[in-house]
Amino acid sequence: MEPAFLIGNVTLFILAIFLGFELITKVPATLHTPLMSGANAISGISIIGALFGSNVAFDGGETALSGLLAFVAVVLAMINVVGGFAVTNRMLNMIAGKKRGGA
Amino acid sequence: MEDWVSVGYLISAALFIFGLKKLGHPKTAPFGNQLGAMGMLVAVITTILEMQLTGEGVVDWTLIAGGIVLGSLIGYWMAVKVEMTGMPELVALFNGFGGAASALVALSEIQKYIVEPSGVPTGLEITVTMVAAGLSALVGWMTLTGSLLAMYKLKGGVEVFGKWIRTPTWGPTWLNPVKVLLFLGVIALIIASIDDPTNEQYLWGIIGISCILGIILVLPIGGADMPVVVSLLNSLSGIAAAFTGFIIGNSVLIIAGSLVGASGLILTFIMCKAMNRKLIDVLFKSFGGDGEKQSLTRTKVGSDADEVAMMLDGAQKVIIVPGYGMAVSQCQHAVKEFANIMEEKFDTEIKYAIHPVAGRMPGHMNVLLAEANVPYEQLIEMDEINGEFPECDVALVIGANDTTNPAARSGEGPLAGMPIIDADKARTVVIIKRSLSVGYAGVDNDLFYMDKTMMLFGDGKAMMGDLNTAVKEI
Structure with a gap:
């Protein structure tokens, strides 16, 4: 690994943290739960790492255990991603629906 | 990495950023959520294409497709099935899965080294890998056990062989140095693992301690700190x-x-600010705590639904103050029905006062x-509604305690400085609550004993039902 690659990644890490702080400033209480569960779904991005990890031969290969771990990670991450976005969508539709009805 | 792969990930990252931004505003929130989902789709497709087109290609399609389909089906099923009252538990559970997935990927990478020690990189790469894998394990496993415990805390307990066991809240002060020691222990193991990446004892040590850390971090926290x-x-x-x-x-x-x-973290700070507490105090100082709870020395005669209904007759403005008790008794539909009856019968103006940490x-x-189909416009945040209480006929408090306790204004005791809903400034206060018992903070609530306060002792759903019947009959 080149030091430049590491520095590049650390730069991304730090800039993204600053961006995250700036992105969410004043959020109305109604959106606290959807924001949390939407962000939670995004944290399922580790699906990417899980996919790479599970790309191994399973039948008797030496890497079988690490492939199995990655496969479990794929399942858990997909639950997190699909469940998270779906439940957030459900909540937001409910809130948006109320707005039309109440106005 | 191929150029087009980098571009795919760039698009995906940009979609996440826009999505999060849009999620922060009521009008654009549904679109923001869709942007986030699109970002995820782009990332997954990019990854699968990269796997297929570079190197040896996808080794086992059934396995990868199977994992994706299985996870998606379970996730979707849970999201569709959940009741709105079960939402906090589900969010906590998904969260734990996310943390576990990250930690498992880290474990899977390290496992490769253990199987094939000749493939272990050297120099900067192994340092970065081991530190990142260690920290990912620490945070990931902690998130899993912490979230699972939080989920059972939100449920209130767990059923084992037909017996209901309440989730404990326990946190003696000696637990704090233990947390710090365990944390330092994990850091030490991570540093040790850099020189010895294939040592399985270090690996399981990190995982084990991280799991324990998650539990003892969440164990002392309960109630309003959730x-x-x-x-x-x-x-x-x-x-x-x-x-x-x-x-x-x-x-x-x-x-x-x-991101x-x-x-x-920002949302965490918003929550802390609403309680006038510091994050560090939430994590290391248990709030109120057992044994410190004030004993009740005063009594108050309860009212009945008919009495309250008579007082509600012709009310111009009613502000409803919901708390955790409403969530527990699941009486939100009865509350909405009450609002409908009042609006139809007396043309009453109904508003809801929402404390940021209620629930x-x-x-x-x-x-x-x-x-429960309550119009969004009627839900008013604390700072905006507090000025309206003096001109409101009745404040109806349902299962809220600490968030209405005037003791918070006094500047003394556990609640000192916490912003509260000014329910005590209404002309009449009606409180639905099981008993006079103290709230999470362990402070007796003066609001209950005021002359203008009427207490309806009982379960939220049952009392709201009685009240609705009584108001209809006026």
């Missing part, structure tokens, strides 16, 4: 994904993970009331 914990765990699951990104050298994991980590999850009350 929203802080839930949103902190949410932030941690993002951080775990970012660390995993360092292991596999993937930019979109680093960006998305740290979620930072925005989750056990950020925004808990809003979600419940939205489920």
Whole structure:
């Protein structure tokens, strides 16, 4: 690994943290739960790492255990991603629906 | 990495950023959520294409497709099935899964070294990998056990062989140095593992201690502090994904993970501010605590539904103050029915006063009331509604305690300085509550004993039902 690659990644890490702080400033209480569960779904991005990890031969290969771990990670991450976005969508539709009805 | 792969991840990261931004405003929130989902789709497709087109290609399609389909089906099924009242538990559970997924990816990478020690890299690469894998394990496993415990705390307990066991809240002060020691222990193991990456004892040591840390971090926290914990765990699951990104050298994991980590932390601070507490106090100082609870020396005669209904006759303006008790008794539909009756019968103006930490999850009350079809415009945040109480005929407090306790204004005791709903300034206060017992903070509530206060002792749902019948009969 080149030091430049590491520095590049650390730069991304730090800039993204600053961006995250700036992105969410004043959020109305109604959106606290959807924001949390939407962000939670995004944290399922580790699906990417899980996919790479599970790309191994399973039948008797030496890497079988690490492939199995990655496969479990794929399942858990997909639950997190699909469940998270779906439940957030459900909540937001409910809130948006109320707005039309109440106005 | 191929150029087009980098571009795919860049698009995905940009979609996440726009999505999070849009999620913060009521009008654009549904679109923001869709942008986030699109970002995820782009990232997954890019990854699968890269796997197929470079190197040896996809080794086992059934396995990868099977994992994706299985996870999606389970996730979708859970999301569709859940009742709005079960939302806090589900969010906590998903969160734990996210943390576990990141930690498992880290474990899987290290496992490869153990099987094939000749493939262990050297120099800077192994240092970065081991530090990132260690931190990912620490945060990820902690998030899993912490979230699972938080989920059972939100449920209130767990059923084992037909017996209901309450989730304990326990945190003696000697537990704090233990937390610090265990944390330092994990750091030491991570440092040791850099020189000896294939040592399985270090590996399982890190995992074991991290799991214990998650439990003892959440164990002492309960009640009104739960929203802080839930949103902190949410932030941690993002951080775990970012660390995993360092292991596999993937930019979109680093960006998305740290975005979620930072925005989750902001939400955590919003929750802390609403309680006038510092994050460090929430984590290390148990609030109120056992044995410190004030004993009740006063009594108050309860009223009945008919009496309250007579007083509500012709009320011009009623402000409803919901609390955790409304969530527990699941009486949000009865509350909405009450509002409908009052609006039809007396043309009463109904508003809801929402305290930022009412309930056990950020925004808990809003979600419940939205489920009961309460118009969004009637849900008013604390700062805006407090000025309206002096001109309101009746404040109806349902299962809220600490968030209405005037003792918070006195500047003394556990509640000192916490912003509260000014229900005591209404002309009449009606409180639905099981008993006079103290709230989470352990402070007796003066509001209950005021002359203008009428107490309806009982379960929220049952009392709201009685009240609705009584008001109809006036």
